[in-house]
Amino acid sequence: MSEVLELAQALIAIDSVNPDLVMGAAGETQIAAFISQWLESHGFEVTLLEPAPHRPTVVGVLRGSGGGQTLMLNGHTDTVALQPFDGDPLEPRVLDGRLYGRGSYDMKAGVAAMLVAAARVSNAGLRGDVIVACVCDEEVASLGSFDLVKHFTADAAIVTEPTNHGLYIAHKGFVWADVTVVGEAAHGSRFDLGRDAIALMGAVLVSVRQLDLDLRSKALHPLLGHGSLHAGTIHGGQGYSSYPQDCTVTLERRTIPGETPQTVEAELRALLEGIKAADPNFQYTLKVGLTREPFEIDPAHEFVALTQKHASSLLGQDVPLKGVGFWADTAALSSAGIPALMFGCLGAxxxxASEWVSVDSLERCTDIYEAIIREFCA
Ligand SMILES: [Zn+2]
Incomplete structure (x- = not known):
């Protein structure tokens, strides 16, 4: 069995469910201890960061001789819940060239591949440093990567999330916002006193739907297309026989580069002011919540070309440049000034309930990361 397959299996067997997703779950403590030991035995300098209690990130650094470029490989060690899963989620199984288990694809394969790739160059006499960052909490708030960039930097970074061999050079961001329509509580019989916050929310929902359709009609970004807007949750009312005091909808606006929390807030305020202008009875509050920036790297950046060259030559196929809708840790690295991209394994x-990574892809990605390190850090 190859070293990388053995390591991927060992990582899958360690429960590392994110405790902010499942109350009382194992978290990253045990997997971080295992990786620390592995890194030490392979000659890395090891640093443990703890952005929150019992939520460790492990960073291994392979020091170069000096004067070269530093490359960071970044992968998360947390997983989503173990169940539902077909079979034992913590018992890695290889069947027909596929490695099954919780986290096999997302993303213990990527972590194993980057660790083994870096270890292979430990005696290569490189000038630059190699940093392998095994971060916590990607599945919830990315505490790990946001904290990592306060302590480490690099000249380029690869996030080794599974990309099915596509080279992801852009992804969307998002902005959450609460819109509360303010009503007037009153007895259900007192139409003369009450103001129905839930019914007044109807106008907001109609406008939200229209704004989403408008956004979708304009593809502004070559890889990401357009932004979008949808309702996430809605709450309101005190009881059947009362006029509702308030009604709150939480909106999610997915953003493309150029769209910021400020532009989104202005867009939503214009929407709400439009309703207010037509109905003086309408009162609202708007509060922008969690935001995550979109990410992109210039397709002409030399690190994109270097990654694409090694990936396509070792895979023997074209490796397309892509943009994706979901948010990832790439943006945390990029917003700290590290040119970053995402490239990783094939699987599903x-x-x-059935998660797997291709064993062949796991081994190819290890070779690709190794080739990139050797050239970039030479
Ligand atoms: Zn992931």
Whole structure:
């Protein structure tokens, strides 16, 4: 069995469910201890960061002789819940060239591949440093990567999330916002006193739907297309026989580069002011919540070309440049000034009941990361 397959299996067997997803779950403590030991035995300098209690990130650094470029490989060690899963989620199984288990695809394969790739160059006499960052909490708030960039930097970074061999050079961001329509509580019989916050929310929902359709009609970004807007949750009312005091909808606006929390807030305020202008009875509050920036790297950046060259030559196929809708840790690295991209294994079933990664892909990606390190850090 190859070293990388053995390591991927060992990582899958360690429960590392994110405790902010499942109350009382194992978290990253045990997997971080295992990786620390592995890194030490392979000659890395090891640093443990703890952005929150019992939520460790492990960073291994392979020091170069000096004067070269530093490359960071970044992968998360947490997983989503173990169940539902077909079979034992913590017992890695290889069947027909596929490695099954919770986290096999998302993303213990990527972590194993980057660790083994870096270890292979430990005696290569490189000038630059290699940093392998095994971060916590990607599945919830990315505490790990946001904290990592306060302590480490690099000249380029690869996030080794599974990309099915596509080279991801852009992804969307998002902005959450609460819109509360303010009503007037009153007895259900007192139409003369009450103001129905839930019914007044109807106008907001109609406008939200229209704004989403408008956004979708304009593809502004070559890889990401357009932004979008949808309702996430809605709450309101005190009881059957009362006029509702308030009604709150939480909106999610997915953003493309150029769209910021400020532009989204202005867009939503214009929407709400439009309703207010037509109905003086309408009162609202708007509060922008969690935001995550979109990410992109210039397709002409030399690190994109270097990654694409090694990936396509070792895979023997074209490796397309892509943009994706979901948010990832790439943006945390990029917003700290590290040119970053995402490239990784082939498989399926992230967050699903049957999750697997291709064993052949796991081994190819290890070779690709190794080739990139050797050239970039030479
Ligand atoms: Zn992931």
């Amino acid at each position: 079933g992230a967050h699903a």
